[in-house]
Amino acid sequence: MDGIHDLGGKEGFGPIPIGDDTPFAQAWEERMWALSRAGILPPGTTIDWFRHGVELLGPRDYLTWAYFNKWCTNHFMLQIDAGVSDMDEILTGRAKEPGPPAPVLSLDDVLEANRKANTDFSTRPAAAPRFAVGDSVTTRARMHSGHTRLPAYARAATGTVIAHHGAHLLADEGARGRHVGEHLYTVSFTAPELWGEGADPRDTVTLDLWENYLV
Amino acid sequence: MATFDSEKAAAIHRHLHSHLPSDPALRVKALESLVVERGLIAPETIDAWVEAYSEHIGPKRGARVVARAWLDDAFRARLLDNAASAIEEFGFQGNATGHLIAVENTDTTHNMVVCTLCSCYPFSLLGISPSWYRSAEYRARAVREPRKVLAEFGVELGDDIAVRVWDSTAELRYLVVPQRPAGTDGWDEDALAAIVTRNAMIGTERVLLAGAT
Known part of the structure; x- marks a missing residue:
């Protein structure tokens, strides 16, 4: 796809924003990262369907939205596409069919889950x-x-x-x-x-x- | 079930664009609420992931690996042969390190890593990437004018140094092994690890300072 995401070699960009040196500028970004570690993707989602979803954002949004905003919005797109959420649920943050609460994982549990996420492709x-x-x-x-x-x-x-x-x-x-x-x-x-x-x-x-x- | 239909996905994005609140904090709050209500994850588990990646998984891991490579020739050989397996000796394997490759700077080669198509990064070894690594500026310019990019980071390259830019286009992830600086003879692994910076392991820093600690 000849999309806006394909940035390598594009000219006209200015200095690298070296001062933006931390992983997260805002607390919600850290939250989004953590959510994305947690296996919340709809059934059947592959890593490259996720990537392609980000590529399919409107080009203006792709260039101007914060990185983790693109991730979050892409999660919504994937949920609607897979039929697991409708727009109402996304706008309210309320599930029409709530499930039983998920088990609580400890720090050790998630560190172990991270170790096991070294996927072999x-x-x-x-x-x-x-x-x-x-x-x-x-x-x-x-x-x-x-x-x-x-x-x-x-x-x-x-x-x-x-x-x-x-x-x-x-x-x-x-x-x-x-x-x-x-x-x-x-x-x-x-x-x-x-x-x-x-x-x-x-x-x-x-x-x-x-x-x-x-x- | 995912449909894998590009045109449908683009249409949903356009629809979301005109309906979602513009504040991303509100978007993430809604996403969190939705998946918690569905029972996909507990809020405490989200907290645990935040803690894992802020306190335990980060560039100190990569620094430890580099320091070991400087001190232990046999480990260095294992790292350069198969970095994905070598970091298992520390238990550092995990997200995006299943196909890790270590590339070593020399007197005549400088390595630098980018992902021009998204922002791939060896998370389990280096933590979350710095914001500039994900910027359009870095992604666009690193492959085309790496010397100018390096100059912005304060890296001066001698005439006899070649730049090798690694664009992470598949599931391979790259770790730059910087050179051990002069003036560190006799240092132990802890002392050496303390001077290895995240940027040096991405390749936007070259000469580490022995006096930096």
Whole structure:
């Protein structure tokens, strides 16, 4: 999807807001983070459907809303989409069909839950890898309108495979609710290849790219 | 059940835009109330998660790992070989570290991490990212003009240093292992860990100061 979220290389932005050095500027942001650790997503939601939901915010909202505001609003979108909430419930914060209270987890419980959240996205490959470390590879020039992790700035670019990670779940399919494994490679591009001759030839940008993204 | 329908999702977003209160604090309050009433989570559990990520899970974990790598060559080799498994020796594994990769700065290489498409970050090792890491400015500029970005952070690079920017486009997450500064001979792990900063592990700081503690 050629969305506003695909920010890599976009020009016109000013200085990095280095002074915004803390994780949370407001208490509600910390609350939102904690809520998102807690397994409140509607059934069937994948990490990439969540990401795609954020990408589908209106472009003006995407650029101006606080990061955790986008997360919160995306939770509402996912709830309505999955039919677990209606607009009334979201506006009032009151559930029409309350459930029994959830069990209280202690600090130790949530630290253990965090340890167990080191999700393994690797999977069995369906086919032999097409590329090997050291190969020169070229990325697709165009992408579909769904969720993808090939940024616009790295399309139709030629780089070198510096690592092969076996098969990982393909993000594009995850956003469609499907679990499809594909070989994943780390590909290094020279700065001039991505940004033109004025770029510093000493520098590189490295991306993790599925085989599907390579022609 | 999620529909995975992009056009429907975009339409719901537009609808939400025109109905939700603009104050995000009110939005989060409504979300919390709704999921608590449904019995998906207890308010005390939300408090516990806040405590976990404010008191226990944060950049001190990453600093400990870096300090160990400086002191213990065998650990350093394990970290560079498979960082996801190496941090299990500390019990630091968790959210977004299942495919952790450690990249080491050298005299001629400086590493810097970004996620241009969202804001991926190795949460369980470094805690929550600083706000600037999630900013449009950092996401847009880090890949295109890393030297200018580094200069804004006060990082001066010699002519013989190459910059390697790692854009976290899949589920791999990156930890920069900074160089051990001069003047730290004989320091123990606690003393070394105390001088390793979060920004150095993202790659927006290069030279750590032995006198910083």
